Amino acid sequence: MNDPVVVNPELYRVVFENDRVRVLEYRDQPGERTSTHSHPDSVMITLTDFRRHLRAGGHEVEVEMTACSARWLDAQEHSGTNIGTTPTHSIFIELKEPRPTLPGARRLGPAES
Template structure:
């Protein structure tokens, strides 16, 4: 099963740049929109518009409320999301293609984090 967000939700995610080291995705949705389960590698997420959403994975849920202009780290993860706010979401994901160093394990954080 393909978990590439540009394939699972092509109406919401689009590839805007890609090379051998990074892939950049644009994400846009409207209130009430939901994503199919998909996977992100380690990434940096930049919010271009404020939004509120629910991220779900493995029976866990977290609500995320971010302002426009924030940059957040996103550990590699598989999840689905839902716009639970009253504004459109517009974000950019800079996905890293290089593997994580073996000395630093992935955190168990669901959704974006501040570090």
């Protein structure tokens, strides 16, 4: 796993951690880009509006979210670029317990449920 705090320490910081979860704060400016990093299953909470371009395993998506949104994020490895005109400020609540094995594909980027 490419830990985002290690790979992108200028953008991510740990704000809380115990044996079940880790909470990260993410901040960037328009045009800034992350190196490839991994997240386990997580909940992402946006504190600002943002637009991002995400890349993973040959797939690319553009994501736009409004402030004060919460979304599920399947475990994934990706890189991203702030393609908006405003800074990004988000919180990630990363789960340390593995997900039960269920059929179905995981998706790149946040999901509605």
